[in-house]
Amino acid sequence: MAIPAVNLADFLSGDPQLKQAFVNQLGKAYEDVGFVAVKNHGIPDELIADLYKYVQQFFALPGETKKQYEIPGLAGQRGYTSFGKEHAKGSDAPDLKEFFQFGQIVDDNDPVKSEYPDNVQVADVPSFNTTFTKAYRAFEKSGRALLQAIALYLGLDEHYFDEHIHNGNSILRAIHYPPITQEPKSAIRAEQHEDINLITLLVGASADGLQILTKQNEWVGVTSLPEQIVVNVGDMLQRLTNNKLKSTTHRVVNPPKEMWGTSRFSIPFFLHPKGEMSLACLESCIDASHPKAFPDATAGEYLDERLREIGLKK
Numbered sequence: 001m002a003i004p005a006v007n008l009a010d011f012l013s014g015d016p017q018l019k020q021a022f023v024n025q026l027g028k029a030y031e032d033v034g035f036v037a038v039k040n041h042g043i044p045d046e047l048i049a050d051l052y053k054y055v056q057q058f059f060a061l062p063g064e065t066k067k068q069y070e071i072p073g074l075a076g077q078r079g080y081t082s083f084g085k086e087h088a089k090g091s092d093a094p095d096l097k098e099f100f101q102f103g104q105i106v107d108d109n110d111p112v113k114s115e116y117p118d119n120v121q122v123a124d125v126p127s128f129n130t131t132f133t134k135a136y137r138a139f140e141k142s143g144r145a146l147l148q149a150i151a152l153y154l155g156l157d158e159h160y161f162d163e164h165i166h167n168g169n170s171i172l173r174a175i176h177y178p179p180i181t182q183e184p185k186s187a188i189r190a191e192q193h194e195d196i197n198l199i200t201l202l203v204g205a206s207a208d209g210l211q212i213l214t215k216q217n218e219w220v221g222v223t224s225l226p227e228q229i230v231v232n233v234g235d236m237l238q239r240l241t242n243n244k245l246k247s248t249t250h251r252v253v254n255p256p257k258e259m260w261g262t263s264r265f266s267i268p269f270f271l272h273p274k275g276e277m278s279l280a281c282l283e284s285c286i287d288a289s290h291p292k293a294f295p296d297a298t299a300g301e302y303l304d305e306r307l308r309e310i311g312l313k314k
């Protein structure tokens with residue numbers, strides 16, 4: 001299915017009409033589908049190509065080498081998480097994936113620095129860390145612009161999210177779904193779930209498989225063009241907007257048998273605010289027909305609860 005497409009260059013054009021049209025398109029798409037394809041997203045093609053190159057080199061390392069980057073006690077939030085560790089909320093079968101997570105680098109005097117573990121430095125793939133750092137900043141920048149549009153759609157100040165996401169707890173996650181070697185019992189590459197964060201930016205997954213659950217309760221494959229990135233609403237934004245913007249359920253299915261021998265790679269950027277941000281439902285999203293659906297919580301409290309549910313935090 002072609003999800004709604006938007007052009008971020010419209011928002012940044014300086015033309016008030018184009019800008020407003022972008023805000024309306026994005027907001028409407030997030031009320032209806034929860035997913036959009038964004039062109040002119042601002043992440044350089046070369047950077048995306050480098051990122052994929054180093055990610056593939058990393059996952060091709062011997063298991064023993066990768067395990068050196070799996071650090072106990074970090075709940076998978078930094079470094080490597082080996083195959084079969086994470087399961088979706090409400091599912092017992094672990095997903096058929098391994099992944100590497102890279103987090104915030106605080107380079108000013110923000111005291112939030114003490115809340116974040118250091119990134120795990122991958123010595124075996126030269127340029128891995130510098131490329132992840134560059135990509136992290138590029139995703140933050142595109143994400144900030146998209147959240148500015150969302151703020152306007154919600155009738156908030158355009159810069160409402162800026163201070164909350166500056167030095168936010170975002171995660172750049174590189175995922176490898178290895179070739180499937182035997183009939184999987186019940187597990188699929190990524191079981192159905194909703195993302196935890198505000199929004200997720202996903203660069204061109206290397207193969208088909210991503211599906212979303214429509215309002216009609218049907219699974220449909222997400223397709224996007226090579227020059228687009230997919231950006232979806234996560235539970236934190238759904239919660240803040242009292243269900244106005246939809247955190248749509250999605251999954252990654254196994255390929256047809258003749259494709260079992262192939263790997264799939266994808267690199268989502270989970271955009272999180274700082275832990276102190278309140279996710280209390282916005283007053284403007286509450287009325288008689290939309291009573292407040294969630295208790296107040298901070299982003300930090302909510303994240304903690306969710307990491308326990310998916311088996312990453314004990």
Ligand SMILES: O=C(O)CCC(=O)C(=O)O
Binds near residue numbers: 195202205267
């Ligand atoms: O691999 C993909 O295309 C999507 C992965 C995903 O939904 C996730 O990690 O939250």
Ligand SMILES: [Fe+2]
Binds near residue numbers: 193194195250
């Ligand atoms: Fe997801």
